[in-house]
Amino acid sequence: MDVQFGKIRFICGESGGKYPFNHSVYLEGGDCRVVIDPSCGLQKMTDLKQKEGVDQVWLSHWHEDHMAFFFLFENSTLRISERDFPPLTDIEIFLDWYGITGEPLRAIWKDIMLNNFNYRPQTEATFFKDKETVELGSLKAQIIATPGHTPGHLSFYFPEEEVLFLGDYDLTTFGPWYGDVYSSIEDTTQSIRLLKSLPARRWIAAHNTGLFDQNPGPLWDHYENVIYQREEKILAFLKEPKSIEEILSAWLIYGKPREPKEFFEFSERALAGKHLDYLQRQGRIVLHEGKYVKT
Numbered sequence: 001m002d003v004q005f006g007k008i009r010f011i012c013g014e015s016g017g018k019y020p021f022n023h024s025v026y027l028e029g030g031d032c033r034v035v036i037d038p039s040c041g042l043q044k045m046t047d048l049k050q051k052e053g054v055d056q057v058w059l060s061h062w063h064e065d066h067m068a069f070f071f072l073f074e075n076s077t078l079r080i081s082e083r084d085f086p087p088l089t090d091i092e093i094f095l096d097w098y099g100i101t102g103e104p105l106r107a108i109w110k111d112i113m114l115n116n117f118n119y120r121p122q123t124e125a126t127f128f129k130d131k132e133t134v135e136l137g138s139l140k141a142q143i144i145a146t147p148g149h150t151p152g153h154l155s156f157y158f159p160e161e162e163v164l165f166l167g168d169y170d171l172t173t174f175g176p177w178y179g180d181v182y183s184s185i186e187d188t189t190q191s192i193r194l195l196k197s198l199p200a201r202r203w204i205a206a207h208n209t210g211l212f213d214q215n216p217g218p219l220w221d222h223y224e225n226v227i228y229q230r231e232e233k234i235l236a237f238l239k240e241p242k243s244i245e246e247i248l249s250a251w252l253i254y255g256k257p258r259e260p261k262e263f264f265e266f267s268e269r270a271l272a273g274k275h276l277d278y279l280q281r282q283g284r285i286v287l288h289e290g291k292y293v294k295t
């Protein structure tokens with residue numbers, strides 16, 4: 001259900017905001033009307049455009065499930081962090097940033113991005129500055145850099161309404177995503193702690209539950225703890241030296257094989273790979289003769 005808080009509207013996404021959809025936000029800012037992450041559904045976004053109008057589109061980050069219906073607003077100004085803009089300029093960069101290698105796989109993903117997510121290369125955007133306050137008439141938005149999920153991920157705080165838009169720090173039980181080439185486990189942890197520390201009265205996450213009327217409190221700790229639980233599972237599995245293929249076939253992140261296979265095999269590899277890199281950098285494991293070994 002959509003909910004209005006003063007000049008801010010929570011627009012509930014299709015499928016409860018589960019991927020490939022998200023929850024969007026509409027800002028009625030005086031002479032500037034904004035939609036944040038226009039991926040909640042084609043019908044709602046078409047209606048919004050026709051009945052109320054959109055002057056700017058803000059993206060919390062570069063992922064496809066946040067900009068699927070951006071094509072409806074091609075005459076609007078796109079605003080995003082400069083750090084997250086490169087993948088929006090070229091589908092090849094987009095695939096590179098996901099770490100998708102090999103032509104057959106790249107062709108599959110390219111097709112999905114172009115046809116399911118309406119990917120169109122962008123040439124222009126107006127960049128947010130970290131910690132900037134944007135004034136839309138009497139509506140104020142504070143730009144909060146929350147890197148980790150992506151390098152330029154932004155959250156938005158609306159001080160008058162005390163609403164905090166969390167973007168993809170979505171407090172799901174699955175836990176955070178940091179599986180892209182430029183994602184970072186350390187930055188994700190810092191961003192979760194920053195968002196948890198901000199005072200607000202309402203919280204909006206881009207997926208699933210979406211709207212929190214009460215402080216998510218313990219959900220923050222649970223969400224952060226998922227990171228440590230993934231790490232512990234990997235370390236426990238490395239009681240004996242294991243190859244990457246052995247690690248992946250144990251499905252330590254997702255728990256079991258899931259469908260569609262290509263999607264989840266990729267995701268398991270991306271997240272587990274990130275942990276293995278991190279553990280190696282910390283000197284807690286080494287790669288010896290093709291197997292990961294605890295030090």
Ligand SMILES: [Zn+2]
Pocket residue numbers: 061063149168
């Ligand atoms: Zn994302």
